[in-house]
Structures are given as structure tokens and as C-alpha cells.
Amino acid sequence: MLEVQDLAVSYRGIRALRGVSLNVAAGETVALIGPNGAGKSSLLNAISGLVAKAGGRVAFDGADITRASPWSVAARGLLQVPEGRQVFPGMSVQENLLLGTTALGARPATWGLDEVFAIFPILRERRAQLAGSLSGGQQQMLAIGRALMGGPRLLLLDEPSLGLAPLIVRQVFRALAGLKATGLTILLVEQNARQALAVSDRALVLEQGRIVRQGASADLAHDPAIIASYLGQDEAHAGGG
């Protein structure tokens, strides 16, 4: 469904991505893990058309979108939930969600307000409130809901657990597992490797702009090198469930 070939991104000559290739097949959930500054957001933003590509090619559903504008990428149903939520603070929860339907264009909606409220009931309660007054976790739910309103065929998620309390993180990942169960295709970027590996089918490890490992999530979760760098002994025991 998504094919990324040899993608490169530079910021004023400084390379952030050095030839990244990856595929996401329909129905899959793929996790991309890696440390801060590895280039994860750059990858998603290059796919979404927000940052210029220094090289490589991106295709979605067989169509070349390498040079497509961010809004036309979104209009194809390739929707990103950006790092740091980026909800519209001065608009109500409901308006944020309705704005999400912009990406639909002539495509039929796959998620309506009621469906989004069903997975995030707190948003229904707060629907008239300004998005800026929500907690971080609620804003994350809103950002995901907003993307769902755009009828995603592939959902790109950039560190949805960033800065959230552990309890809220678990809630968000439960929602992601629910989305996956509906058959939605997901590319999930995370630093929280444990949760990301638990929810995904496949995973890739990005370090310094390169993919350094990839494999089935279940295998990577038991890989000693991954455990050492990304999971950590203490945590590995603590978070069994």
C-alpha cells in the first residue's frame, strides 16, 4: 500500500534521512522505533509532503506521491497524526473533528462523530469545550479522532505516547489496538518500544537516518540487542501485561 524507496531528507545540508526504504501492506500495523533525533518525524513528514525530499520515491496505492502537496496526500487517505498532537486549541473538540473531514473530498466517510465518540467517550463529553482546555491524553485522542474523520486508508502516528502518564499511554495503545482490529493500516512511530512492539505486526529500527533492523515485532521484542537499547531490563519485567 505504501512504498518508500531510498528516501533522503536534508535540513540545510544536514542529512536527517539517509536512504530509507520500507513498505506497508494493507491491513498491517508497522512500528518504527528509534531514539530521539533518529529521523522518525522527518520520515513521516517527508511521506506526508511537509518536508522536501532530497532523494527517493514515495508511492501510495501505486500512485507516485513523491512531489505531492501535504493536502493532496491527506486527500488520498494517507493521514498523519503529528507529534505533539497539534490540535487546534481555539476550536471546540467537535470542530476539530469536523475539520478532519476536509481530507475526505469526494471519498465516502469511514468514521463519523459517533464512531469516534464510541472509541473515545471523553470526547463526546467534552465536545463543546475548546481543544486547548483538554489534557494531553485527551488531545491525543482528539488528534487521532480528527484523522479518523478524514477516512484514513493508512494512518501515520508520530509518537502518540509522548509526554503522557503511563495510565494514559496504555489507554491510547488500547485504542490503537482497537483501530488495528478494524483492519486499519497503521504506521506507528514510537520511542515507547515496548508498547509499539506489542501492538504491531512488524517493526523497523531507525537510527541516525538509517533502518538498522527490521523483523516481526514478536521477534524484535525478544532480541537481546533491542532489549538492551530500547526495552531495558527493569522495564521488561515491570510491564508484562
Add this chain to the structure above:
Amino acid sequence: MIAQQLLNGIVVGGVYALFALGFNLVFGIQRILNLAHGAVFMAGAFTAWYTVVNGGPLWLGFLLAMALSGCLSVLIELVCFRRLRRTGDEEFGAIISSIGASLVIMTIAQRISGTRIVRFPFDTFPIQIYQVAGLRISLLQLFMAAAAFALVVVMAWFVYRTPWGRRIRAVTENARAAMLTGVNPNAVYRQTYFMAGALAGAAGVLVGLAFNSIHYMMGEPYLLFGFVIIILGGLGSIPGALLAALLFGMMQTLTIAFLPTGLTNAVIFLGLFLILLLRPHGLLGREEAGQLRGRR
């Protein structure tokens, strides 16, 4: 007497609101001060005048003025600001390029009018004065107030109650995030500039009718008023600009009526200064709105 001046002030303030709202909308969405906004206002007045002296009805002149000023405003965005924005350094560059656009438009108007003050024919608007509860109000004043009110309501409805307006607000708050939801900011900018220009054009016609004096420099004082109003109201705030426009209009008519001519501006600006001392971000402004964009 004071009540009479307050009434006059509200009428004038309504016209200021039309001018300042567009100025403010553009500033809100792009952090650009469009210094050609006064020239767009003047072009509206000339368009209505041209229509009327060529035998067209005033309502047609009004509509044509809004349409032409709207298109002119869109053109200014395309020519002066769009390429500049790609540099990410547009805040100061835009001031220069919009002054340039303003000079071009004013020069064209100067050539067309032969540097003369032109006037609507005597019978363009029926002269009729009403006495209500001791206050005098002319039909023209009623029309100005009604037109300003109706246009502000339509604009507010568009911005706050329609999907297009929702996209305008989204781009105003966070253009990157808006793009990710499928919003094409260029289309939003076009709509915003059109709306801003059309409102300025309408204000130009109303001012042209009220003072029956249309000339190529007529937009310049309004640019200063607009500037004062959006700072007083709070940069980027629509309700703030409305409130500030009415307040400014009333302050102006009151000082003109009761103070010696030389003192009016000094008193008005002293008042503004005091208000800004108490509320540095304007009457309804938010703290972050006045800051220039940090991201390059």
C-alpha cells in the same frame, strides 16, 4: 449632544470595523501587515463612483466595488506575498512589498482621476434626516450602520459557522496541522484576502458617500486607523477589532466635537496609550498573538 456624538461615533466605528476586520484577518492568518489595504479601500470607492457616474445604480456600484476590491486583494497576495512567504522571512519583506503595491494602485488612481477629488452626483443617495428621541440621524447614516452591521454579521457567520471559515481558523492557528487534515492553505488565503478586500471596498464606498469626497490618497488615514484598531483590539482577534473599531469611532467623534482641532489626535492617541498600558495585548488580545512567528 454627547448622545448624538456617540451615535455618530457608532456609525463611523462600524465603517472602521469593516476596514479593520479584513486587515486583522490577514494579519491573523499570515502575520502579514498588508499596507496596501488602504489602497484596496480607495479602489472600492473609485469603483462605485465610476459605476454611478456612468449611469449605474448605487447598489451595483457597491457590489462591483466589493468584487473588484476583493479581487485586487487576492492579486496583492499572489503578487506581493506568496513568493515572499516561501522564504520564511516575510514579516518585514511584506511591509515593503505591500507599500509597493499600494503605491502602484494609488498611482493608477491618481492617473485615472487626474489627481482630482471626485464626488458622487448630488442625488446618488437621498438626503433625509430623521429625528428620534432628540437625536438626528440621516438615512445615509442608517444605511452605513445597517450595511456595516450586515457585512460584519455575514463575515462572522462565514468565519465561525461554515466549513470554509473553520478552515480559515485552522490555518490561522496552525497551518502545518491544517495541511495534514487536507486543507489547502493557498485556497484559504485566497478566500481570506477576497473577504478582506471586499469588506475594505464596502468601507470605501460608505466613506466616499459619507464625505462625498473620493481621491487617490483617501485610504492612507484609514490604514493608520486600522493599525490602531487591531492593536487596540488585540492582534488577530475578530471580536477585539470590532470592539476597538466602535470605541475608536466614538473617541474620534467625541474629541472632534468637543476639543480644539489641534488636540483631537493627541487626546485619542493618549487614550490609546493608556489603554495599552493597562492591557498590553489589546482589549481582547492573547499574549502569544502579538509575537512574531518563531519558527523559520
